[in-house]
Ligand SMILES: O=P(O)(O)OC[C@H]1O[C@H](OP(=O)(O)O)[C@H](O)[C@@H]1O
């Protein structure tokens with residue numbers, strides 16, 4: 001069938017066709033067509049959407065990338081034929097049926113994802129099938145290698161290349177903003193690529209973006225790291241392991257992070273930058289991704305195993321994850337807290353202790369400190385101001401303002417202080433509840449949104465004293481976050497009455 005092209009300003013590949021043409025071609029929403037431009041002889045497969053109102057029969061609305069690839073403009077004629085789905089669909093179906101994928105099958109799926117031959121629905125099916133049925137260690141290795149193979153790799157002048165990564169899951173985990181400058185200040189090379197939030201209210205890339213741009217090409221990452229020793233950039237923009245961000249986009253709304261995909265996501269980012277020495281931070285706690293020490297050890301073994309298969313020296317730091325790291329959750333609040341520690345603040349303790357512990361392991365592994373002394377070396381690089389100076393160099397080379405101070409970073413203008421309902425001790429801070437409230441308040445998209453934990457576990461509070469503060473950039477989002485906070489009670493004070501259900505409400509419920 002021949003159709004007249006209308007270029008439509010939607011990024012990516014794809015097309016709309018009229019229902020009548022779809023009927024004649026025998027295709028439904030989500031089916032594939034092959035579009036051929038006879039002038040150039042170029043053709044490409046696309047996934048099709050069907051409309052009755054956006055077009056007239058005989059025309060096709062093609063998205064930007066498809067038009068650019070084929071050299072098409074408005075008014076050109078194309079030939080359209082039905083196309084067979086890529087073989088990766090069969091392999092995704094195999095995972096849905098709990099089959100075990102070969103390295104070749106995983107590579108085919110990942111390649112089709114990156115080449116946009118798979119629709120969002122099909123990628124979601126792969127992520128969901130992996131989430132439900134799991135990936136074994138060989139599939140994880142295949143996924144890691146495939147993610148690296150379908151992107152760019154970077155080589156650095158300085159060796160050893162060291163790196164750290166957190167599996168996330170604990171709110172307020174801003175330690176990368178301290179660890180990277182500490183390590184670079186020790187003279188090591190640390191090209192840190194991070195994701196945005198996956199299950200949280202602020203991933204490291206969301207945080208760093210408060211201070212400087214985080215979108216760079218692989219070449220720019222290499223140039224900046226070689227110049228100042230370290231960077232903190234968003235992996236999703238670098239074309240390093242581009243499949244990673246496609247998977248994360250599917251995971252984000254569900255707040256899921258399947259174990260095998262998580263290992264592959266982390267290790268692909270390490271492998272692609274040629275990391276030789278790596279520390280993985282595994283927070284453990286009842287409301288994090290890993291609930292028990294035993295599970296943490298098993299996960300650590302898998303990270304170490306994948307590391308050794310890929311030729312990386314990996315150690316894991318199993319860390320406290322019962323409650324947030326530091327007090328701040330959400331981009332601006334977290335960045336201000338991290339900067340204040342770099343500027344010399346002696347609290348929050350959990351942030352400082354975790355950062356120097358993780359940095360210390362790296363310093364020992366890289367031979368910059370004797371075994372057992374890494375933490376002290378890290379602490380002195382922090383206390384001397386060397387880490388702050390290095391962080392300023394990193395901010396500057398990424399295009400931010402190097403003289404920024406913690407007091408310049410302002411939280412959202414709309415705030416609500418949540419009072420303790422009774423006098424007593426704070427006995428729990430529920431990580432996932434706090435993240436849910438912070439996300440509803442607008443984090444991580446609204447940089448000023450988030451939560452400040454005025455009282456942490458063990459703090460004695462009097463009735464009416466503020467236990468946490470919610471920040472937002474609009475009254476509407478603040479109201480919604482407050483509603484959710486009242487429902488979830490993410491901070492529990494001992495002796496606290498959680499809810500009072502009067503007798504008549506039960507009777508009303510029964511009548512419903
Ligand atoms: O959103 P959740 O699931 O908590 O975790 C995701 C965060 O954890 C990792 O931290 P880092 O890059 O090691 O600093 C990721 O890159 C991301 O920033």
Ligand SMILES: O=c1cc[nH]c(=O)[nH]1
Pocket residue numbers: 166167168194195198257261262263265266
């Ligand atoms: O980078 C990361 C961190 C945690 N989980 C992932 O899937 N990727």
